[in-house]
Amino acid sequence: KAGRMRWRGVRPTVRGVAMNPIDHPHGGGEGRTAAAGPPQSPWGVKSKGFKTRRNKRTQVMIVRDRRRA
Numbered sequence: 001k002a003g004r005m006r007w008r009g010v011r012p013t014v015r016g017v018a019m020n021p022i023d024h025p026h027g028g029g030e031g032r033t034a035a036a037g038p039p040q041s042p043w044g045v046k047s048k049g050f051k052t053r054r055n056k057r058t059q060v061m062i063v064r065d066r067r068r069a
Contacts, residue, residue: 025042
């Protein structure tokens with residue numbers, strides 16, 4: 001039935017291009033304009049193909065290297 005997602009407490013999804021420039025990097029412009037730069041989150045983090053995880057620090061686990069072990 002209509003509105004079933006709202007009954008479950010899910011709020012509507014607002015696109016970045018529909019916002020003002022103060023609210024989202026894709027916002028603003030007269031009419032429909034191309035987004036400035038790559039797709040990104042409201043906080044400016046790139047959202048397509050951009051790695052957001054830091055590398056695990058494996059060097060801290062090495063007590064003695066294999067050559068001299």
